[in-house]
Amino acid sequence: MMFETSIPIRVRYAETDQMNVVYHANYATYFEVARTESIRQLGFTYREMEDMGIEMPVVEINMRYLRSARYDDLITVRTQLKELPKQHTITFHQDIFNEAGKLITTGFVTLFFLDRTTKRRSSMPDILRDKLLPYFGGSEPALPAV
Amino acid sequence: MMFETSIPIRVRYAETDQMNVVYHANYATYFEVARTESIRQLGFTYREMEDMGIEMPVVEINMRYLRSARYDDLITVRTQLKELPKQHTITFHQDIFNEAGKLITTGFVTLFFLDRTTKRRSSMPDILRDKLLPYFGGSEPALPAV
Amino acid sequence: MMFETSIPIRVRYAETDQMNVVYHANYATYFEVARTESIRQLGFTYREMEDMGIEMPVVEINMRYLRSARYDDLITVRTQLKELPKQHTITFHQDIFNEAGKLITTGFVTLFFLDRTTKRRSSMPDILRDKLLPYFGGSEPALPAV
Amino acid sequence: MMFETSIPIRVRYAETDQMNVVYHANYATYFEVARTESIRQLGFTYREMEDMGIEMPVVEINMRYLRSARYDDLITVRTQLKELPKQHTITFHQDIFNEAGKLITTGFVTLFFLDRTTKRRSSMPDILRDKLLPYFGGSEPALPAV
Numbered sequence: 001m002m003f004e005t006s007i008p009i010r011v012r013y014a015e016t017d018q019m020n021v022v023y024h025a026n027y028a029t030y031f032e033v034a035r036t037e038s039i040r041q042l043g044f045t046y047r048e049m050e051d052m053g054i055e056m057p058v059v060e061i062n063m064r065y066l067r068s069a070r071y072d073d074l075i076t077v078r079t080q081l082k083e084l085p086k087q088h089t090i091t092f093h094q095d096i097f098n099e100a101g102k103l104i105t106t107g108f109v110t111l112f113f114l115d116r117t118t119k120r121r122s123s124m125p126d127i128l129r130d131k132l133l134p135y136f137g138g139s140e141p142a143l144p145a146v
Numbered sequence: 147m148m149f150e151t152s153i154p155i156r157v158r159y160a161e162t163d164q165m166n167v168v169y170h171a172n173y174a175t176y177f178e179v180a181r182t183e184s185i186r187q188l189g190f191t192y193r194e195m196e197d198m199g200i201e202m203p204v205v206e207i208n209m210r211y212l213r214s215a216r217y218d219d220l221i222t223v224r225t226q227l228k229e230l231p232k233q234h235t236i237t238f239h240q241d242i243f244n245e246a247g248k249l250i251t252t253g254f255v256t257l258f259f260l261d262r263t264t265k266r267r268s269s270m271p272d273i274l275r276d277k278l279l280p281y282f283g284g285s286e287p288a289l290p291a292v
Numbered sequence: 293m294m295f296e297t298s299i300p301i302r303v304r305y306a307e308t309d310q311m312n313v314v315y316h317a318n319y320a321t322y323f324e325v326a327r328t329e330s331i332r333q334l335g336f337t338y339r340e341m342e343d344m345g346i347e348m349p350v351v352e353i354n355m356r357y358l359r360s361a362r363y364d365d366l367i368t369v370r371t372q373l374k375e376l377p378k379q380h381t382i383t384f385h386q387d388i389f390n391e392a393g394k395l396i397t398t399g400f401v402t403l404f405f406l407d408r409t410t411k412r413r414s415s416m417p418d419i420l421r422d423k424l425l426p427y428f429g430g431s432e433p434a435l436p437a438v
Numbered sequence: 439m440m441f442e443t444s445i446p447i448r449v450r451y452a453e454t455d456q457m458n459v460v461y462h463a464n465y466a467t468y469f470e471v472a473r474t475e476s477i478r479q480l481g482f483t484y485r486e487m488e489d490m491g492i493e494m495p496v497v498e499i500n501m502r503y504l505r506s507a508r509y510d511d512l513i514t515v516r517t518q519l520k521e522l523p524k525q526h527t528i529t530f531h532q533d534i535f536n537e538a539g540k541l542i543t544t545g546f547v548t549l550f551f552l553d554r555t556t557k558r559r560s561s562m563p564d565i566l567r568d569k570l571l572p573y574f575g576g577s578e579p580a581l582p583a584v
Contacts, residue, residue, distance in 0.1 A: 013328065013338075014169050014321045018162040018217055024496040025160060025470075028463035029306045036305065036364065046305075047364040058462040062500045071164055072328065072339040159474065159484075160467045170350040171320035175452045178317075182451065182510065192451075193510040204316040208354045218474065218485040306463060308456040310509055315452050363456055 003081040003135040005038040011073045021068035027105050028061055031094045034077035035109070038092075042131040054125055056111040059089060063107035067098065074099055084129070084136050088113050088121045149227040149281040151184040157219045167214035173251045174207055177240045180223035181255070184238075188277040200271055202257040205235060209253035213244065220245055230275070230282050234259050234267045295373040295427040297330040303365045313360035319397045320353055323386045326369035327401070330384075334423040346417055348403040351381060355399035359390065366391055376421070376428050380405050380413045441519040441573040443479050445472040449511045459506035465543045466499055469532045472515035473547070476530075480569040492563055494549040497527060501545035505536065512537055522567070522574050526551055526559045 009030050017023040039046050046056070069075050080093040089110050096105040113122040132138075155176050163169040185192050192202070215221050226239040235256050242251040259268040278284075301322050309315040331338050338348070361367050372385040381402050388397040405414040424430075447468050455461040477484050484494070507513050518531040527548050534543040551560040570576075 010325075010328075012321060013163060013324055014171060016164040017159055018164065018166045019493055019495060020164045021495070023160050024499065025463045025466035028466065029304060032305055032463075033302075036302075045364060055457055057457060057459070057506070058503055060500075060502045061462065062498075064498045065496055068495075072337060156471075156474075158467060158471055160470060165347055165349060167349070170353065171317045171324075174317035174320065175450060178452060179448075179450055182448075191510060201311055203311060203313070203360075204357055206354075206356045207316065208352075210352045211350055214349075218483060305455055306461050309451060310454040310456065310458045312456045317452060 001136050002083075003038075003042075003132055005034070005041050005079050007034040007037045007077045007079065009033060009075050009077060011069050011071055011075060013071050016071050019068075021070055024063070024065060027063055027065070027069075027096065027107075028109075030075070030077050030096060031061075031063075031079075031092075031107065031109055034079045034094060035092055038079045038081075039128070042128070044128060044131050049125060049128065050116065052125060052127075053116045054122055055114050055116050056090075057114055058109055059112045060110040061107065062109075063105055065105050067102055067104045069096070069098060069104050075104065081132070081135075084132060085113075085124050088123055090124065147282050148229075149184075149188075149278055151180070151187050151225050153180040153183045153223045153225065155179060155221050155223060157215050157217055157221060159217050162217050165214075167216055170209070170211060173209055173211070173215075173242065173253075174255075176221070176223050176242060177207075177209075177225075177238075177253065177255055180225045180240060181238060184225045184227075185274070188274070190274060190277050195271060195274065196262065198271060198273075199262045200268055201260050201262050202236075203260055204255055205258045206256040207253065208255075209251055211251050213248055213250045215242070215244060215250050221250065227278070227281075230278060231259075231270050234269055236270065293428050294375075295330075295334075295424055297326070297333050297371050299326040299329045299369045299371065301325060301367050301369060303361050303363055303367060305363050308363050311360075313362055316355070316357060319355055319357070319361075319388065319399075320401075322367070322369050322388060323353075323355075323371075323384075323399065323401055326371045326386060327384060330371045330373075331420070334420070336420060336423050341417060341420065342408065344417060344419075345408045346414055347406050347408050348382075349406055350401055351404045352402040353399065354401075355397055357397050359394055359396045361388070361390060361396050367396065373424070373427075376424060377405075377416050380415055382416065439574050440521075441476075441480075441570055443472070443476040443517050445475045445515045445517065447471060447513050447515060449507050449509055449513060451509050454509050457506075459508055462501070462503060465501055465503070465507075465534065465545075466547075468513070468515050468534060469499075469501075469517075469530075469545065469547055472517045472532060473530055476517045476519075477566070480566070482566060482569050487563060487566065488554065490563060490565075491554045492560055493552050493554050494528075495552055496547055497550045498548040499545065500547075501543055503543050505540055505542045507534070507536060507542050513542065519570070519573075522570060523551075523562050526561055528562065 015026040076097045078095045091110045115122040161172040222243045224241045237256045239254045261268040307318040368389045370387045383402045407414040453464040514535045516533045529548045531546045553560040
């Protein structure tokens, strides 16, 4: 049981470097875009979470590069949440595939729940937990109510 | 009479694109770095100005590209303030030269003085005006007091 | 008569700065993404043009900022080609609107047709001219053949 | 025995995000700048290596974030090469400290030696190995010849 999404992203010219491929740091941004879109698919947004007073700084990122992405490639970022977050952190496993379905980049990102005002540790907001529960065997409906 | 500075910047790999030159939007960042360093040379910092409650969003930028900068080039950004700002905006003329002294990019940036709290128009803080006055014939000493 | 497209772009977290809005240089990247997608709507791609040996460095950009875009905003970039390029350059007029339809940023970008091998001036490739002609009263069909 | 450098970098406005700190992916660029400057301190440049036909794509990066860097902070990137590269890859350990000497970010980056023309695995060029040998007990002089 897990929560998983697949998000397409088109590589921008600005993201390439003189090696003619995507500059390695920019994959971290693709990961971030995919997390934003993953939360949106739950019927919630990361922006709303910030507005509620919780922000999520990254505490660790790991990326391994197996193949290159190039300008104008339509890549797919697969984001997996393999377990409900315990305590103060949440870890996403993220993999990027090219149009041929080959793995380009694989990695994980761990983020922290932080109270925006006090800048102290917080935990996952109930609204997000409720949205995620069904994917981990919770009693909630598996799809957002329409 | 004007205030003028020259700031060296080393081109980063991240700033190139697959045309093997600096991606055009990144020159705007070089301009911004040079403005930050220009204010520091006055014995003041833009960060202090933000801490005092004034921020300076860009209202217009123009850049013309004559030559290319490449990875590892040591470029020089010349920043000129040709007149003391009137009212709510300030315009910097900025030019970038390569190591051979050839002009790479020429442009200007107009910024706005904004009150961070009210998000309303503000004007140049007195402390910055006092630092600039000597360059425009004011009675203040031309160098920061040591 | 003109060629005009409207391209939606979602603002990324990476594109904001500590003023809580999109960093001004990043609008140049939005413009570039919209040009890429505009050419794709013609049934051609900028990548193919580079593969054919023509690249298009920017020679001038101008942007005026009227309002701010924020993280997660769904902005729309309108790109207008008001006349068929003469000689070696092409100018796009580009405007960005927020979800309420208000104008955020307005500007123009002039690019150059360059031979990738010789690094000398080139002109618009015939294939691109043929795709554009119908929008300027040419005899070609107004829609790409299906 | 190791090769170690400390490179100062001033945080740019462009590198912050709306959390008022440096966007996490930008630390990868700081690491890259520090590697470029580290090689320069050996009396050689990464640009020269590319010109000789060797490029070094990143194969893995890991970064842990302990504290935040802010706009205008003068951070220091410490780069350590703990052993001479074996075979086709090289690993740098990199740590970033703030002005108070506190650790902000710690990580490592593994890169690959690649032949630019054939795009096949290569190994460390002799000229770079010769520059590094003295730091690992080799017989070469410990400082670049003047």
